[in-house]
Amino acid sequence: MLRLEGLGKRYKTGDDALKSVDLEIPDGQVIALIGPSGAGKSTLIRCINRLVEPTRGKVYLGDLELTSLSSRELRKARRRMGMIFQEYALVERLTVMENVLSGRLGYVGFWQAFLRKFPKDDIREAYRLLDRVGMMHMADKRADELSGGQRQRVGICRALIQHPELLLVDEPTASLDPKTSRQIMRLINELCEERGLAAIINIHDVLLAQMFSQRIVGLKEGVIVYDGPPDGLTPDVLTEIYGEEDWEATIDEVVEDEDEDEAVT
Amino acid sequence: MNTTNSQTSSYSDYWKRPHFIKRAWLRWLLMVGFAIYLALALGTMDIDWERAWEGLPRGQRFIQAFFPPNFADNRGVVFDGIMESIWMAISATIFGIILSIPIGLGAARNLSPAWVYFLCRGIIASSRSFPEIIMAIFAVKLFGFGPFAGFVALSIGTIGFFAKLLAEDIEVMNASQAEAVKVTGSSWFQWINYAIQPQVMPRMIGLAMYRLDINFRESAVIGIVGGGGIGATLNTSFSRYEFDTTAAILIIIIVIVMVLEYISGYLRKWVQ
Amino acid sequence: MPIIETKDGPLWKRRTLKQSLARLFWWTVGLIVAAIAWKLISDKTHWYFVQSAPKEASDIVSRMMPPDWSYMDKLWLPVWETINIATLGTLIAMLISIPVAFMAARNTTPHPLVRAFALFITVTSRSVNSLIWALILVFILGPGVLAGTIAIGLRSIGGFSKLLYEAIEEINPVQVEAIEATGASRLQQIVYAIVPQVLPTFVGVGVFRWDINVRGSTILGLVGAGGIGLQLSGSINTLAWTQVSMILLVILLTVIISEWISAKVRGAII
Incomplete structure (x- = not known):
């Protein structure tokens, strides 16, 4: 279970990216974090594993309070949180396999990592994950030879091989075409279900958010303005989050799209 | 536990990073070849360890001379030497660049007829053929001791550097912009002025500063062979065992190079 | 150049008055500096020597001809030494510049003071x-190849570190972030996310630098630090001009071949 208490971040420029966010995510729940750009979605996710240091508030992962950990303890805690990035953030000049195995860096020593001598179990698990996302045949390809969708699959493997309890997913589909976006979102969802993972998926596409998550949290200017089920996103709520726009069309589209998608698969 | 085992056993637990060079024989050939070369190189190095060992106290004395360096004695000579180096570097840079512009234009394949191209490329290649210091040795033979010899050697070096980069820059510039100006029926000079110059100018200013930097550093050694500048003073102080003066000169050189680097960084931001 | 500049005027107003004045100012400054530099240098020049230079030059060239081919027997070892000085010096510099560059790059330095030291x-x-x-x-x-090798190494550390730390500062930080998020230590982050990004630069600069160093090591002998420069200065001092031309020919060939190799290897890497 993840719990945020009064989490806030003020950047050195004086911008309040996050203003006192309270949020509780039970084990195994997948939530979508929506909101306009600059709402603080990315900052929120990064404050949880402290890639960005929060300036206020607390983060609890289970019973562990993350915000006060020393850097050594933090590294240990980060192993419990897998992260998936917008631009995949694979190390482009390493092979797919090295990228996946880099998810185990928190568990192995420096020389082991340097010499690429990972434990047998890790290698087996890496193959298993690559097979699961359909990338087995690409294991020895270099990451910069892959397409966007393939890269994101590798990114997912890297997060999962950590054996996390929680996935932090930052705009996983922002650089992908609509079809691949859905496939990736579906894959993340399936994997969370298989493994009983909780996940925070930060996404700007309302349709995808509604299709693939049990709960939606709307963020606006660093404050939570909506927290509820996908079908609770009425035009009024969307106006509250994103501002004035004709939302009826968007919501209608959701239904059509979903049918069409079902038909295709 | 059992179920997991049966599930995972089908996956290999062995993985090795693919080699950068995929052909094994080539990889081994290169590795063994390099090892043999290293062994030979180190083996044939004729090192007089005893002499090196004896020299360590000298090294210590040399380093001690830096604390404090002596800026006071020989102040006049050092100042003259430094100024000579600076002026030598500046005039060689300016003169070299003035000559480089026509040569560089001539050596750009997209601007010049074949005979001009080969002529200019020939000039560039021959001015790059030898290190500046060898040029300086011969300049001293021809023009006598003093900064003129250094000036000539550095100017030649500047041509080899600047004309080559100018030509390469013109060859890769945006052809459509150049074409656009050409079809207006402009003269050759107008064409150069409007289509070529704006595209290559910012980088050239940066390179000019960089070359000034190189010329100054080179001018510090050209004096060793009699080509004027601070190098002569440095060499003299060294052979007279006046290490504190040597230290002072080295520090001045380093500071000037740092200042030049700072200015060129600033200038490059300013022109872009 | 200034003549061409004035041509813009009549065609259209490309610059405001202030810009034109500023340009005029800088051109004037440049001309004055050039004039002063020229004056100072010509004051120290014996024009008599300069006037006799063409005669002198043709004299030297005629004495150089033909090169003393038989002297080549004595040049093989110095050439071998020259190349070794360059290669070993480059390798030493590469090794030392790695930690220096990581200390000097803004995003990997352990402390600003360490950074200042590395930049120094x-x-x-x-x-x-x-x-x-x-x-x-x-x-x-003492004289010999050891001094030459270390000299080349010391000079190259700076060149290497500068290009390498600039490359480190320009890496894609998101890849580092991703590795950091897995719980990797600082060193592991460097090895997994930064090294792969800067490795091509490092090797490319190494080969490029090697080429420069071959050039540089041909002259180290002038001060007794080994290599073919020793023969060059010896032959010049004894006015053995046919040997000098032979040595120059060998230096030229060495430089051309090393440039060719360097270009080939760089081409293969990129």
Whole structure:
């Protein structure tokens, strides 16, 4: 279970990216974090594993309070949180396999990592994950030879091989075409279900958010303005989050799209 | 536990990073070849360890001379030497660049007829053929001791550097912009002025500063062979065992190079 | 150039008055500086010698002809030494510049003070010509290839570190972030996310630098630091011009071949 208490971040420029966010995510729940750009979605996710240091508030992962950990303890805690990035953030000049195995860096020593001598179990698990996302045949390809969708699959493997309890997913589909976006979102969802993972998926596409998550949290200017089920996103709520726009069309589209998608698969 | 085992056993637990060079024989050939070369190189190095060992106290004395360096004695000579180096570097840079512009234009394949191209490329290649210091040795033979010899050697070096980069820059510039100006029926000079110059100018200013930097550093050694500048003073102080003066000169050189680097960084931001 | 500049005027107003004045100002400054530089240099020049230079030059060239081919027998070893000085010096510099560059790059330095120190090493190494390093080292270690190799190494550290730390500062930080998020230690982050990004630059600069160093090591012998420069200065001092031309020919070939190899290898890497 993840719990945020009064989490806030003020950047050195004086911008309040996050203003006192309270949020509780039970084990195994997948939530979508929506909101306009600059709402603080990315900052929120990064404050949880402290890639960005929060300036206020607390983060609890289970019973562990993350915000006060020393850097050594933090590294240990980060192993419990897998992260998936917008631009995949694979190390482009390493092979797919090295990228996946880099998810185990928190568990192995420096020389082991340097010499690429990972434990047998890790290698087996890496193959298993690559097979699961359909990338087995690409294991020895270099990451910069892959397409966007393939890269994101590798990114997912890297997060999962950590054996996390929680996935932090930052705009996983922002650089992908609509079809691949859905496939990736579906894959993340399936994997969370298989493994009983909780996940925070930060996404700007309302349709995808509604299709693939049990709960939606709307963020606006660093404050939570909506927290509820996908079908609770009425035009009024969307106006509250994103501002004035004709939302009826968007919501209608959701239904059509979903049918069409079902038909295709 | 059992179920997991049966599930995972089908996956290999062995993985090795693919080699950068995929052909094994080539990889081994290169590795063994390099090892043999290293062994030979180190083996044939004729090192007089005893002499090196004896020299360590000298090294210590040399380093001690830096604390404090002596800026006071020989102040006049050092100042003259430094100024000579600076002026030598500046005039060689300016003169070299003035000559480089026509040569560089001539050596750009997209601007010049074949005979001009080969002529200019020939000039560039021959001015790059030898290190500046060898040029300086011969300049001293021809023009006598003093900064003129250094000036000539550095100017030649500047041509080899600047004309080559100018030509390469013109060859890769945006052809459509150049074409656009050409079809207006402009003269050759107008064409150069409007289509070529704006595209290559910012980088050239940066390179000019960089070359000034190189010329100054080179001018510090050209004096060793009699080509004027601070190098002569440095060499003299060294052979007279006046290490504190040597230290002072080295520090001045380093500071000037740092200042030049700072200015060129600033200038490059300013022109872009 | 200034003549061409004035041509813009009649065509259309490309610059405001202020810009034109500023340009005029800088051109004037440039011309004055050039004039002063020229005056100072010509004051110290014996024009008599300069006037006789063409005659002198043709005289030397005629004495150089034909090159003393038989002298080649004595040049193989110096050429071998020259190349070894360049190669070993480059390798030493590569090894040392790795930690220096990581200390000097803004995003990997452990502390600003360490960064200042590393930058100091970089600029010192670069400012002092390899011939000056050689002069100092010959004095300390005695004449020979050891002094030359270390001189080349010391001079190259700066060049390497500068290009390498600039490359480190320009890496894609998201890849590092991703590795950091897995719980990797600082060193692991460097090895997994930064090294792969800067490795091509590193190797490319190494080969490029090697080429420069071959050039540089041909002259180290002038101060006794080994290599073919020793033969060159010896032959010049004894006025053995046919040997000099032979040596120059060999230097030229060495430089051309090393440039060719360097270009080939760089082409293969990129």
